[in-house]
Amino acid sequence: MSRVHNFSAGPAALPEEVLQQIRDDIPDWNHTGMSVMEVSHRSKGFVELAARAESNARDLLKIPDDYHVLFLQGGATLQFAMSVLNLSAADDTVDYVITGTWGKKAAKEAARFCNVNIAADAADSSYSNIPDETTWQKTANAAYLHYTPNETIGGVEFHFVPQTEDIPLVADMSSNILSRPIDVSQFGVIYAGAQKNMGPAGITLLIVRNDLVDRGRADTPTLLTYKAFAESASMINTPPTFAWYVTGLVFEYLQRQGGLAAMEEINERKSKKLYAAIDNSGFYSNPVSLDCRSRMNVPFTLGNAELDGKFLAEANDARLTNLKGHRSVGGMRASIYNATGEDAVDALILFMQDFEQRNG
Ligand SMILES: Cc1ncc(COP(=O)(O)O)c(C=O)c1O
Numbered sequence: 001m002s003r004v005h006n007f008s009a010g011p012a013a014l015p016e017e018v019l020q021q022i023r024d025d026i027p028d029w030n031h032t033g034m035s036v037m038e039v040s041h042r043s044k045g046f047v048e049l050a051a052r053a054e055s056n057a058r059d060l061l062k063i064p065d066d067y068h069v070l071f072l073q074g075g076a077t078l079q080f081a082m083s084v085l086n087l088s089a090a091d092d093t094v095d096y097v098i099t100g101t102w103g104k105k106a107a108k109e110a111a112r113f114c115n116v117n118i119a120a121d122a123a124d125s126s127y128s129n130i131p132d133e134t135t136w137q138k139t140a141n142a143a144y145l146h147y148t149p150n151e152t153i154g155g156v157e158f159h160f161v162p163q164t165e166d167i168p169l170v171a172d173m174s175s176n177i178l179s180r181p182i183d184v185s186q187f188g189v190i191y192a193g194a195q196k197n198m199g200p201a202g203i204t205l206l207i208v209r210n211d212l213v214d215r216g217r218a219d220t221p222t223l224l225t226y227k228a229f230a231e232s233a234s235m236i237n238t239p240p241t242f243a244w245y246v247t248g249l250v251f252e253y254l255q256r257q258g259g260l261a262a263m264e265e266i267n268e269r270k271s272k273k274l275y276a277a278i279d280n281s282g283f284y285s286n287p288v289s290l291d292c293r294s295r296m297n298v299p300f301t302l303g304n305a306e307l308d309g310k311f312l313a314e315a316n317d318a319r320l321t322n323l324k325g326h327r328s329v330g331g332m333r334a335s336i337y338n339a340t341g342e343d344a345v346d347a348l349i350l351f352m353q354d355f356e357q358r359n360g
Contacts, residue, residue, distance in 0.1 A: 005344035008322035009152055009297060010175070010196035013339040017256075018249045029245075036245045041238055050233065053248035060254055061177075063184050063207055070206040070226065071234040071244055076102075076174040076193040078224070079204065080109035083170050083189060086216040086226045088114045088143035095119040095142040097162065099292075100127045100151025101328065102172060110146070119145065127154040129289040133162060144168040144188060150176035150294050152196070153326040155286070155333070157294035161186045168212055176296050177205065178254060178338060180264035188212050197296070197337040199247030202240040254338065263338050270336050270345045271295040277349040283360040284352060301331035307359055308332070318351050320344075 006013040029036040030045045039046055054069045063069060072078070083106075088094050093115040096107035099122045110116050117139045120131040138145065145164045150157040152175040161183070162169060168188025177192035184190065189208045195201035206226070213226045222228045228236050257263060275293060278284040283303040286293065302311055311332065315323050325331040336345055 004319040004321045005347055006321055007334040009335040011201050012196050012335060012337050015253045015339045018253050021249055037242045041241050049248055056251035060251055060260055061184055066210045068208050068230045070229040072204045072206055073240055076172055079191040080106040082224055084110040084113045085220045085224055090114055092143040093117050093139045095139050095145040097147040099130050099156050100154040102151055103148040106146055128287045130292045142167050144170045146170040148172045150296055152297050155288050155294040155297045155299040156292050179267050179296055181260045194247050199250050200243045202243035203247055267295045270342055274298050274345055281356055283356040296337055297333055297335045299325055299331055299333045311355060320348055320351055
């Protein structure tokens with residue numbers, strides 16, 4: 001296999017072991033004489049696959065028994081609407097903490113359906129820090145508080161869980177789920193699109209505390225209700241079977257690596273050495289405050305933006321791909337999810353040092 005070092009923000013790299021297993025399984029999955037894409041989602045084999053994926057997600061994330069684990073479609077973006085439709089009434093107020101692009105989009109969608117209070121917004125730091133939690137303007141009786149634990153574009157990550165007492169905490173964990181252990185019991189709802197750190201595009205993981213499943217608005221379409229997914233083991237209609245299968249393989253892969261504590265150790269090492277390479281250079285820089293730098297998405301700029309194109313072209317030649325920053329912010333971004341190994345980060349650092357020597 002001739003593989004590149006892939007720093008894509010998503011859809012992102014998948015573990016090679018998983019890709020090989022997919023290749024081996026394709027012609028004859030589970031002794032059926034068919035690929036997993038060709039079997040009924042109601043067949044015994046697929047129902048078992050789905051149950052195994054749920055049980056492995058529970059095992060990896062240590063999900064308590066009073067939470068549902070659901071597999072949905074529509075990406076994280078659909079969850080921007082589903083959170084509000086399932087957890088609030090039209091005259092409720094919901095709190096949003098905005099630390100970047102995705103939180104802003106989530107709040108904008110929620111504002112279509114009820115009153116949104118922006119409890120905190122890091123706009124005045126150009127989304128390079130997290131406003132001190134003691135300054136957040138929370139609503140006493142908010143239906144929930146929503147935040148984005150890792151902002152994929154700006155590279156801003158919470159290294160703490162906000163405290164909301166009995167107000168349900170809703171978290172868009174699309175870009176840092178499975179990167180480290182979390183205490184699920186502190187959250188009302190966690191959602192994450194799979195295509196960054198969990199699997200291919202097309203499936204979304206939703207973890208929801210049992211008592212929050214039945215708060216939906218009466219006129220919410222069935223397919224947008226937590227309840228219908230909870231009551232049907234996420235099989236109201238035909239689910240994205242292939243994406244579900246691959247996501248299940250990724251869960252098994254992570255278990256073989258030693259689970260999320262082991263991934264955290266590796267992710268911590270990878271991100272520390274990349275930030276050190278940036279900070280110790282006189283050429284690269286990262287604008288994010290030290291206490292909230294992302295372990296998953298590392299944006300950086302070059303001392304001279306006119307060299308961006310050259311940097312990207314030479315990186316590509318060195319088989320270091322997808323390093324271009326998001327179109328809204330420019331510069332570079334290295335996304336270093338679980339499947340982008342330490343060898344990839346080492347190769348990137350060597351390349352960056354060499355590029356600086358030649359151009360800095
Ligand atoms: C934190 C975060 N939330 C939401 C989204 C949107 O996800 P989707 O494309 O699955 O709707 C993204 C996509 O990059 C993201 O990074």
